[in-house]
Amino acid sequence: MIRAFDLTKRYASLTAVDKISFEIPRGQVVGFLGPNGAGKTTTMRLLTAYLPASAGRCEVMGHDVAEEPLAVRRSIGYLPENNPLYEDFEVTDTLHYVGKLRGMTDPARRMERVKTVLKACGLKSVVGKKVSELSKGYRQRLGLAGAIIHDPDVLILDEPTSGLDPNQVLEVRELIKDLKKEKTLLLSTHILSEVTATCDRIIIISAGKIAADGTAAELSGSLQNKNRLYLEMKGPAQAVSEALSTLPGAARVYPDQDGGGRSGFIVESTAETDLREAAFNLAAEKRWPILAMSQKTLSLEEVFRKLTQEQPQS
């Protein structure tokens, strides 16, 4: 569906996208993450034929982006960063205008699609308003409606939920979930929970290079070199802590709080050690009921920080 081969973009002396390669199969939803200036927007502009590559190449739906830019644009719905729209245009006119730009010349077909996307994007209540009168959330919905007006197979969305309040984020996220049933999607975001909520796969880019590519579980697994077991036992804290450090294989024990604010301990060991049975036996022997026990994996935030923190930023 989307393929990039050593795709590169240089701006004068700066290499914004540096030989990146990836393939996104039909129906997959990919979250594109990276710190500010990492090269996400530039990559998206290359894929959508808005910018020429300096080296390498890319394909969308089998069309080479450099050789068949029009075919590429027709098969892609693109929501650019900052969602530029004509302020004076009315909602429906905006969609007709974008439809025409996308080569939808038949007015009846366009009318039908405008109706469909108004409904799909929850825009019916703002029909008749000008773009300048819309709230940010509705602007974003209109941008999305414009991106899907020509019913493309591939959607490329550059920070679709940026600047929205939490309710609107959820609404736009729901919309994306509906779209993902039939489309291939690449979306960039700085909201990591969004990726966990909507994406099948994550590509992390840092300083123009791909730093990681896989599912959230794969990324956290590949970076995790320790086993961390969270344990909460009903017993005197000091004694619990001391007893946990005597478990064979335990390298370090330290207090931690789980999401609910209750306090427990993390027992760290090597990646190959599984301390769960030993912890259970200890609890039984000491008669300290186990209130919680879980394996701690690296969160996406931790993965992101590990992969992108010490890279030079431009």
Ligand SMILES: Nc1ncnc2c1ncn2[C@@H]1O[C@H](COP(=O)(O)OP(=O)(O)OP(=O)(O)O)[C@@H](O)[C@H]1O
């Ligand atoms: N037109 C341009 N001319 C020169 N440099 C540019 C241009 N556009 C982008 N850059 C530079 O290319 C690098 C990558 O920028 P890009 O906009 O792709 O990053 P991004 O990952 O989308 O960041 P953000 O999260 O802030 O949107 C940055 O260093 C940026 O300053």
Ligand SMILES: [Mg+2]
């Ligand atoms: Mg950007």
